[in-house]
Structure formats: structure tokens, C-alpha cells
Amino acid sequence: MPQITVTVDGITHEVEVEPRLLLVHLLRDRLGKTGTPIGCDTSNCGACTVLMDGKSVKSCSVLAVQADQSDILTIEGLSTDGTWHPLQKAFHEEHALQCGYCTPGMIMASLDLLRENPAPDDDAIRKGLEGNLCRCTGYCNIVRAVRRAAAEMSGREVSAT
Amino acid sequence: MTETLETVPEVGRARRRKEDTRLVTGRTRWTDNIQLPGMLYVAFLRSPMAHARITRVDVSAARRRPGVVAAFSGRDFADEQGSLPCAWPVTEDMVQPDHPPMAVDTVRYVGEAVACVVATDRYRAADALEAIEVEYEPLPPVLDMNEALKPGSPKVHEAGNKAFTWKFSNGDVEAAFRDAPVVIDRRYRQQRLIPSAMEPRAVVVDTDGETFTLYSATQIPHILRVMLALTTGIPEHRLRVIAPDVGGGFGSKLQVTAEEVLCLLICRRLGKPVKWTESRTEGNLTVHHGRDQLQHIEIAAERDGRIRGIRVNLLADMGAYLMLVTPGVPLLGAFMYNGIYKMDAYDFTCTGVFTTKMPTDAYRGAGRPEATYALERAMDELAHELGLDPIELRRRNWIKHEEFPYTTIAGLTYDSGNYEAATEKALALFGYDKLRAEQADRRERKDPVQLGIGVSTYTEMCGLAPSRVLGSLSYGAGGWEHADVRVLPTGKVEVVTGSSPHGQGHETAWSQIVADQLGVPFEDVTVIHGDTASSHKGMDTYGSRSLAVGGIAIVRACEKVREKARQIAAHLLEASPDDIEFDRGVFRVRGTQSGKTIQEIALATFAAHNLPDGVEPRLDASATFDPENFSFPHGTHLCAVEVDTETGAVKIRSYVAVDDVGTVVNPLIVEGQVHGGIAQGIGQALFEEAVYDPEGNLLTTTMADYLLPSAADLPDFVTDRTETPATSNPLGVKGVGEAGTIASTPAVVNAIVDALRPYGVHDVPMPCTPERVWRAVQEGAAS
CATH class of the missing domain: 1.10.150.120 ([2Fe-2S]-binding domain)
Structure with missing residues (x-):
């Protein structure tokens, strides 16, 4: 299985993933980042939107392997030192x-x-x-x-x- | 004694919501977030056939797939899965077919579960579905209600395709129509809708071998617990149901679903925690659908516009089975086809029809939007026929504010209302006369982009509901609501509500009510809900009932707490309880400065060192409130559309809503409910339709095919209120959850038709897509 390195809300993870694993399932099921929900499977609803290297992506339509070496920001990483964005x-x-x-x-x-x-x-x-x-x-x-x-x-x- | 009391009442304040904290930071507790040690994932194989006999199911190859723990067919659960419940046998002779959660012999709609796989992760569970072999012997689909009722039609169930016929009549309808100077006779189609809550359904079940804990994205944890116990035979006291944060419902999560029952049975069979989360495609196929009625409405009227009587005949598509309240939904409209108007006669007939489609059930408004649509569309037709302004026609017929309480031809007693005030306010905000002038100008110069003005007035029966009335309508349960109020030793307050929210903001609104009732700070109140272990009793959230029923239960419980506190205060202050006054959190001896705060009394109760004889050391109370009447919000919505007659494109130019929902606890929440309701009603008018092909396959299985309005499709809404308090409850509240949806659909379609009157157009079927509008223009011009 491919190994990827991905930084999520400031924490760097090295994880082995199936090539077909969706980024949103990596976030939710493997990394416990359940703040990002799934609303559809066709990238229509946008509930799973995160920033990948500063640009918004629908994480149900990105493979985890595509996120290798990238910096992901989710809703959970948006506030700083307890202060809301x-x-x-x-x-x-x-x-x-x-x-x-x-x-x-x-x-x-x-x-x-x-x-x-x-x-x-x-x-x-x-x-x-x-x-x-x-x-x-x-x-x-x-x-x-x-x-x-x-x-x-x-x-x-x-x-x- | 310390005084730190707010003087401004909490009820009426635009408090920002308490629940937002977790929702804007990603700390929300959705059911799909739950991960338990050793948890297994369930995936369902679903029927690709609308109607077929199952001749063989072989799950053995799936069992050998990697990561698969078990695989089951319907037959594996045949002896224990029972039948999914219908709680509303609307007539004694209603046909109520057996509804196995997993099909055993026959499938009756595309998407019905026929087998399942349980595996160590969701990907492996989905993979193994392809190894299941199912053989079907096709049966003819039944898709059209009129065809389904003809002799010789293929049958969905042995007993035939008619589920029931339900009638209501009051006054001499024949006389009203005989020699009537004007009769409007129209047929409308309520297309099938997919509720589309943003959170897909999810179920998690865990067991310790004795008891079962079921988490579900449900609106109805309490009803679900009772129904699961009755369906599966698992004793109620060994079942705990939890609705964690729930991401919208709109009626779609007011259900006892096949997946909830089956996950419970799988957990029992395997002794392991299991989870199932639907994909959006599964959801579009198998979350119950909404509406789907063929409406025939006739209005008999005098030349001056006064209504003599109304006759309504409905065919309501039940789909393949009767689910929790499927047959009752059209009947919630039966008492609303008279709307806000006076008349002498009314006749209503509804026939429920089985088809090989997903069952229908409650969807925002449930019966009342359908009634309001047909009535308000037909009223515009009557106005046009008589050459009257649609507002003037309504004015001539509506119940005047001095005539309340008013018992309608449908037998309901409207306690209060002021249709004149709401309409006047709406007209002023909308700039009605100016828009009419612009319309005349565009008509005059044959502008290809025509302006249409849509009027919609409405009332609804909500605050479901007086238990006795529900009983008289053969509903299987009551309509009360429960609350517990507990003052803790430090003076903080816990409120347990039986009304389980899914986005409405109960935690905030209930805190405001309690803050006023007990004189404690808003911040000092916590609201507990959605878990049958901590909230043992409730009737849950639907039918705009939470505030008008659940909110009053809280008021009653607070009254009991205050009474207990008064006794203790009197004792501590060495006064008679009759001399104790309560004012904003302080119990004071009348005419003196001597008093005790509720916080001081809470601590004294906890210590229990010095309580009056016979008084228990507790400052808490429960109340169950059963309303005596429905509540009747009302309002006037006005919509202006620009219709491009060359392309059929419709643009909503402005939208004004003036609603009267009685006393407002939180104007921010009320406005939000109205906004969302309007958007949902516009969705029905312009965009949404669940489409089945001639073989009974659902074509709109994704959000790319089933169009929900986006921000770019909608205008800003202008909303305002009049406030005529309900007289049927001590807060004067009426409910606001469904109002916007009820009013907006006819407002938009009336506007489109109004724009196209010069082209001979009298109707555009919903959803009014550019193609349908364009065709209506072509056909109108040709006729």
C-alpha cells in the first residue's frame, strides 16, 4: 500500500493508504477528523470542503494519495488559540x-x-x-x-x- | 441575597444560538462520527427491479470475501424482522400490507434491501456486495395512480392497489355547486419530492449482551424506541435510542426505517457493534419521499367572488408500502383546503394508492402545503375568471380578525389571527401597486420578459397535536410533550426536553423560556435531549410542535419548580407561602426587601438542613403537556417573477413574507425558519422532482439529477411579522417550522402564471422548469 505524508491542521501524519481511499475517509475514519462531514458522493453538495494547499477541494472527490505531501486545513484547524476565525x-x-x-x-x-x-x-x-x-x-x-x-x-x- | 438579574425578558430576544459553538468548530456529534472498538460496517444490496419475485439469493461467495464477517439475505431474518410499522390506520378497512425490513419473496420498489454484508470496514463491505447472487422473476411495475386503480391493473399487493378511501363532508356541497354562478374546476399535480436533508441517514448499534444502544440520525428517538421494541420484540427497557446531533430532517427522519431494524438485528446476531451510513444515492432511493398527489379541486362561487363551497378529490401515492404515517399525510391537508376562508359547504375525498415506488411519508408541511397549493392556485384562477384582483378576492372571503375564535367548515376552531394586518404589511413591503403598474407596462409593450405577481395567503394547523383529536383520526399515539426541569445545587438549571431537535435551535429557545420562568441567567441553563436514557419520555419533533407543545411543557414544569421554591422560601423567611412573591429569580415577602434568590433556595434544598416538614429535598419538576387545540400560524407571501417568454427562464425578482407565528421567543430563529421554508417551497415550485422511468427506475439518484436550490438560484427574502398571540397556550406561540414551505410554492407558481396570462396560460405544472414554462407559452399561444 502506498505511504503518504499529509499535514492536517498543523499535524503531520505518515499513513499507509489503499490507492482508492478517499481523502474524506482518511480524515474521518483514520485520522479522527470528523469535523468534515460527507453529504453526497458526487461533489455536488460541498459539505466535505477542505483547503488543500490553500485552495478549496471537495474531499469526497480527492484520493488520499493525491493529498500526499500536501497541507490540509479543515474546519477543526480554523480557530487559533481558541479564538474563532x-x-x-x-x-x-x-x-x-x-x-x-x-x-x-x-x-x-x-x-x-x-x-x-x-x-x-x-x-x-x-x-x-x-x-x-x-x-x-x-x-x-x-x-x-x-x-x-x-x-x-x-x-x-x-x-x- | 445577591441581585444579578437581567431586567429584559429573554423571550423575544435575538439570542445567538448555543448550539453553534460545536457546529462552527467541527466538534459536532453526527452518528457517522461514532467509532466503537471492534465495530463492523454494514452494506445493503438493493433491488434493481421495481417489482419482482425473488427466486434465489446466495450470499455464500460474499461471506468468503476478505474482511467479511457475515452476509445475510432476507430469509435469514424472516422469523425475527417483523414488519415495519404504520401507526396511522386511517380507515377500518385500510389495506396494510406486511412490510419486511429486508425483502424475502418479493421486491416492490427499486432500492428495497434484499441482502447485506457485514465487514471490518466500509470499503470491504461494499466490495463484497458484488459477490451476492440474486435471481429475480420480473413482475410488471405499477407506476401511474389512475392506471393502478383500473380493474385488471397488475397488483402491487394481493389485496389490490387501493389502500383506503377517506371522506369528510360538511354542509350541502351539492346545493353549493347547483346553479353556482361560477365554478372553477382544476387539476394539479404535486410532484414526488426527495426531502434531501444534508446529513445522510446513519445507524450505529452496540450491545453488552443484555441491552442495546442504537444511535440514529432520527427526528424521533422516543417513538423509534417504542416501535423498535414492538417490531423486534426486544423489551423496551433494554433498548436505548440516541439521536446525537442530527443534520436536518424535514420529515424524512420521522420514520422507523428498515436499516434501523436490520442493524439492531445484525448487532444482536453477531454481538458486535455495527454501523451503516447511507450514500446519497441510497438516500435518494430509500429515504421516504414526499408529496406525490393528484389533486382535483372545484370551487363554487358567487359573481362577487364569495365562495359557496369547495370540493376536493385526491389520489395520494403511498408507494409500495405504508410506512410510519404514510396514509395520514394527505389527511393532514383534509382540514386545510378551506384555508383562511369562509364557506357553507366542503367535501373532501382521498384515495391512497399503492405503486411500485419508494413509499411516501411526511415531508415539511405534510398535507398542508398540498392543500394550500391547490386552494391558492384555484383562488387565483377564480380571481382571473371574475376579473378581480387576487388580494381583493381573498379579502372578500377571509375570516375577519374580529370573528375569531372561528369554527371552520372543516371543523377546526381557529383561535386567533389577523389576516388583514399581515396582508397590509406585506403589500406595503412589496410595493404591490407599483409592481402592478410595471406589469401593465410590460404587457402593453409586449416585453418578451413579463412580470408576474404571485399572492399566497395561508394558515396551517400545527403544534401537533391534541391527543384526543389524534385519537379521533385513528392515529396510533398521543400528541403530548414532556419536560423535566432540575435546579442544581449551584443554582444552574438542567432542562430535559422530549422534543428532539435536528437544527431548530431548541437549546437556545428553551434556555430563553426557562431564564424568564425561573429568573436565572440564560447562560445558566443547559438543555438535554435526544437520548432515551436521559430523556425518558417524549413525542419528538415534527409538525411545528416543539415550541407550541414542548415549550409549554417546560413552562408547566417551571411553574411547579417555582411553587416548590415558594414553599421553601416561605419557610426560610418565616413567612406564609401566600405572602411570597416571585419576581425575576427572587422570592420576596410581599411589601418587604426580605427575600431569597432561587440559587439560595437551590443550595438550601441540597443541604436540606432546614426544610419545611414533609417537603422533599429536591428542586425539580416534570410536566407533560397535552394541548387542547392546534395552533394556527398564518401569513401572506408575495412573489414577483420575471419570466422570459422566449426561453422559459424564471427569475424571482423579489419575495416578501409576512408571517404571524404568534409570540416570538427568538426572532433570529424564527426568521431563519421562514427563510429556509421559503427556499424549500421554491425548490418544489421551480426545481425539484423525483423522476421514475417507465420501468420504475429512479432517475434522480444523485444531487446532480435532483436539483436543490443553491445560493445562486435564490434571491434575498424580505421577511416581517405580525404578532397575534395564540390564545390556546400560555406563551401565545404557534410554531414556525413549516410556514414558509406552505406559503411559498403557490406564491411562486401563481406569479409565473400571472406573468403568462396574456399568453393564454392558466397553469404550469411543477416544477416550473424553463422547458415547461416555454411549452406552456407555446401551447397557450396556440390555443
Whole structure:
């Protein structure tokens, strides 16, 4: 079996994996990273979205072997020293989640969206999150949350410089 | 005595949710997260045939596959698997076929389990399925309800394809229609829907040899426990059911599933913990479906628009079997086809029909969206026929606010409501007159993109439900809800609720209620739910019942706690209990500053050094609340769509919802429920349909085929409220879980049809895809 080295939320793992093992099953079943859920098997819902080397991927559609030598960030690694990321805070403040099943993927996809476009308008947010489905919220509050996080994140960068 | 009390009531505050902490950080406890030592994985082999006799199943080769611990066919469980329960025999002569969790002799829908493999990991379990040999002798599929009822149709079950016919009638309907100046006669189709909760179903079962613990992504841990005990014969006290965090349900997890029963039996057989998690394709095939009705509605009216009577005839597709509340779902609409309107006569007939498809059952709104859709669509047709504005037609017929309480033609007593106020507010927010002017302008200049305005008013019976009423409708259980409230020695409070949430925010809303009731800080309350070991009694979450029933149980339990505390306070303060006043957490001797906080009383109760004679040292109480009536939220939704008559594309330009859900505990949560409900109703109107091919294969097995609305498909919604408290419960609450879904589907379709009136269009079947809209325009223009 191939051996891979993968860093997940700052911890480096060396694991032997079947070539067919999906990244999301490596995370959930082998590494105990159950914060990333699975919502479909066809990469439509986006619940399993994580960042791989800084870019969002749907981890149900990536093989673990493809993640060899990569740096994975999941929802579990997003807060630093117990402080929530602005996106986590904004989702909470704007009531952008109900059952919360889509939330990890929605937040990770939003992170990538804001990396590419730090100040998106509502239309850009809606189009940018098209690959992440939510059945509870109707998306209004998710859009508000991403807008709010974008403001806080850019504000923070401004104050840091 | 210390005073650290909030003066602002908690009920009504937009508290951010307590449950978010684990949900935004990935520490959520989904059933599929559970890993137990030695745990085995179950995979099911499912029928590729819609209807067939099983002539041979051979699992022996699968047993020899690497990692496989066991493999079973239906016959291996035939003596112990029982029949999946239907708790709602709606008529005495209802046909209720045996429903084995794993098929033994016959399969009746694609996806029905015929065999299973148990292996050391999920990949090996799935691999071994291909080694199972099954031989089928095909039988003809039964897919069309009208065909199914014809003599000579192939039969789904020996007893025939009709499950039941259920009737309700009040007033002289014949007279209402005889010589009626106007009759609207319409047929609508409620397409089959797939509920599509984001969390797939999952089951984990563990045993110590004596007792069984079953974790399931379910809305109904309490009902499930009773039903599993009755189905499998495992004594109820040796069964513990846990619903951990549950990722949405919308009715789809209000079920006793084949997989829950079978995982329990497999665990018992092997003595090992087992887990099964469905793939999305398995879910689309075998999570019960929603809606699927053919509706025939007739309205007899006067020339001035006043309704004389309504006649409704339904065919409801049961699918292949009757599951937990399958036959009851269309009947929850039986009392709603009159909506918010007054009339003299009403007649309702529903026939449940078996087909070789996945069974249908509760889906958000369950019966009430169907009723509201047919009624509100037909009301728009009546308005058009009479040349009346659709708002004006509704105004002429609805129950006026001064007429409450009002007993409707369907026999329900609506306790309260103010349809005028909600509608006026909605019209103002929407800019109704301005949009009508724009519509006229676009019509005038024959703009290829036409503007349509859809009106939908609704009420619903929710807060399910008074037990006596459920009994009179032959439902198998009651509609009460239970709560325990425990004040701990340090003054913190634990609340145990029997209403098990799956995204609604009970932990937050219940904390707000208790904070007010006991005068303790919001942060000092913890809500416990979803485990029959810690929450021994409950009727669970569906039918917008949690707050209107479960919330009131909490109020009642808090009242009992306060009464106990009053006795102890009086004793400690050397006063008569009659002289003790309670105000925001402090028991005070009337007219003095002398008092004890509830926290001080909790500690004194724990120490028990100085309690009144005969008083037990406990500051806790239980209450079970059974409502006397349903609650009746209502509202007015308005939708503006732009319809491209050349391409059939529909764009929702604006959407305004004004709902009256009574007293609001948490406006943030209420708004969220309305948003999500609207989106789900729009999904039915525009995108969603479960499609079977002529052989009975489901074509929409993935989220690529079954279209759920994404953020890019929906507009921002404008929501507001009026607040007419319910008079049937002490909080004045009504429930909000289903409101948006009920109102939005007809609002959107009415808007599309309104846009296309100049093209001779009177209906577009759902979902109103660009192709269907385009065809309607072509056909309308040709007629």
C-alpha cells in the first residue's frame, strides 16, 4: 500500500493508504477528523470542503494519495488559540446555520472565496458558493455572514499594516 | 441575597444560538462520527427491479470475501424482522400490507434491501456486495395512480392497489355547486419530492449482551424506541435510542426505517457493534419521499367572488408500502383546503394508492402545503375568471380578525389571527401597486420578459397535536410533550426536553423560556435531549410542535419548580407561602426587601438542613403537556417573477413574507425558519422532482439529477411579522417550522402564471422548469 505524508491542521501524519481511499475517509475514519462531514458522493453538495494547499477541494472527490505531501486545513484547524476565525464568528452572529451539517464546507468554501475576492458583493457570494448546498437556511444569512466576515477580515488587515 | 438579574425578558430576544459553538468548530456529534472498538460496517444490496419475485439469493461467495464477517439475505431474518410499522390506520378497512425490513419473496420498489454484508470496514463491505447472487422473476411495475386503480391493473399487493378511501363532508356541497354562478374546476399535480436533508441517514448499534444502544440520525428517538421494541420484540427497557446531533430532517427522519431494524438485528446476531451510513444515492432511493398527489379541486362561487363551497378529490401515492404515517399525510391537508376562508359547504375525498415506488411519508408541511397549493392556485384562477384582483378576492372571503375564535367548515376552531394586518404589511413591503403598474407596462409593450405577481395567503394547523383529536383520526399515539426541569445545587438549571431537535435551535429557545420562568441567567441553563436514557419520555419533533407543545411543557414544569421554591422560601423567611412573591429569580415577602434568590433556595434544598416538614429535598419538576387545540400560524407571501417568454427562464425578482407565528421567543430563529421554508417551497415550485422511468427506475439518484436550490438560484427574502398571540397556550406561540414551505410554492407558481396570462396560460405544472414554462407559452399561444 502506498505511504503518504499529509499535514492536517498543523499535524503531520505518515499513513499507509489503499490507492482508492478517499481523502474524506482518511480524515474521518483514520485520522479522527470528523469535523468534515460527507453529504453526497458526487461533489455536488460541498459539505466535505477542505483547503488543500490553500485552495478549496471537495474531499469526497480527492484520493488520499493525491493529498500526499500536501497541507490540509479543515474546519477543526480554523480557530487559533481558541479564538474563532472571523467566518466562524460571522456564521454564528448572522444565524447562518441551522442543522450545521453544511457549515464546515460552507465556511471553508467561503474562506477560499474571500481569498480570491476579499470584498465580494452579494451576487459574487451567491455565485461563489453555488457548489455548496444548504437545505436549512435559504442562504440569506449565509450571504450576510460572508459579507460580515469579509469586512472584519479586511478591517483586520488594514489595522495590522 | 445577591441581585444579578437581567431586567429584559429573554423571550423575544435575538439570542445567538448555543448550539453553534460545536457546529462552527467541527466538534459536532453526527452518528457517522461514532467509532466503537471492534465495530463492523454494514452494506445493503438493493433491488434493481421495481417489482419482482425473488427466486434465489446466495450470499455464500460474499461471506468468503476478505474482511467479511457475515452476509445475510432476507430469509435469514424472516422469523425475527417483523414488519415495519404504520401507526396511522386511517380507515377500518385500510389495506396494510406486511412490510419486511429486508425483502424475502418479493421486491416492490427499486432500492428495497434484499441482502447485506457485514465487514471490518466500509470499503470491504461494499466490495463484497458484488459477490451476492440474486435471481429475480420480473413482475410488471405499477407506476401511474389512475392506471393502478383500473380493474385488471397488475397488483402491487394481493389485496389490490387501493389502500383506503377517506371522506369528510360538511354542509350541502351539492346545493353549493347547483346553479353556482361560477365554478372553477382544476387539476394539479404535486410532484414526488426527495426531502434531501444534508446529513445522510446513519445507524450505529452496540450491545453488552443484555441491552442495546442504537444511535440514529432520527427526528424521533422516543417513538423509534417504542416501535423498535414492538417490531423486534426486544423489551423496551433494554433498548436505548440516541439521536446525537442530527443534520436536518424535514420529515424524512420521522420514520422507523428498515436499516434501523436490520442493524439492531445484525448487532444482536453477531454481538458486535455495527454501523451503516447511507450514500446519497441510497438516500435518494430509500429515504421516504414526499408529496406525490393528484389533486382535483372545484370551487363554487358567487359573481362577487364569495365562495359557496369547495370540493376536493385526491389520489395520494403511498408507494409500495405504508410506512410510519404514510396514509395520514394527505389527511393532514383534509382540514386545510378551506384555508383562511369562509364557506357553507366542503367535501373532501382521498384515495391512497399503492405503486411500485419508494413509499411516501411526511415531508415539511405534510398535507398542508398540498392543500394550500391547490386552494391558492384555484383562488387565483377564480380571481382571473371574475376579473378581480387576487388580494381583493381573498379579502372578500377571509375570516375577519374580529370573528375569531372561528369554527371552520372543516371543523377546526381557529383561535386567533389577523389576516388583514399581515396582508397590509406585506403589500406595503412589496410595493404591490407599483409592481402592478410595471406589469401593465410590460404587457402593453409586449416585453418578451413579463412580470408576474404571485399572492399566497395561508394558515396551517400545527403544534401537533391534541391527543384526543389524534385519537379521533385513528392515529396510533398521543400528541403530548414532556419536560423535566432540575435546579442544581449551584443554582444552574438542567432542562430535559422530549422534543428532539435536528437544527431548530431548541437549546437556545428553551434556555430563553426557562431564564424568564425561573429568573436565572440564560447562560445558566443547559438543555438535554435526544437520548432515551436521559430523556425518558417524549413525542419528538415534527409538525411545528416543539415550541407550541414542548415549550409549554417546560413552562408547566417551571411553574411547579417555582411553587416548590415558594414553599421553601416561605419557610426560610418565616413567612406564609401566600405572602411570597416571585419576581425575576427572587422570592420576596410581599411589601418587604426580605427575600431569597432561587440559587439560595437551590443550595438550601441540597443541604436540606432546614426544610419545611414533609417537603422533599429536591428542586425539580416534570410536566407533560397535552394541548387542547392546534395552533394556527398564518401569513401572506408575495412573489414577483420575471419570466422570459422566449426561453422559459424564471427569475424571482423579489419575495416578501409576512408571517404571524404568534409570540416570538427568538426572532433570529424564527426568521431563519421562514427563510429556509421559503427556499424549500421554491425548490418544489421551480426545481425539484423525483423522476421514475417507465420501468420504475429512479432517475434522480444523485444531487446532480435532483436539483436543490443553491445560493445562486435564490434571491434575498424580505421577511416581517405580525404578532397575534395564540390564545390556546400560555406563551401565545404557534410554531414556525413549516410556514414558509406552505406559503411559498403557490406564491411562486401563481406569479409565473400571472406573468403568462396574456399568453393564454392558466397553469404550469411543477416544477416550473424553463422547458415547461416555454411549452406552456407555446401551447397557450396556440390555443
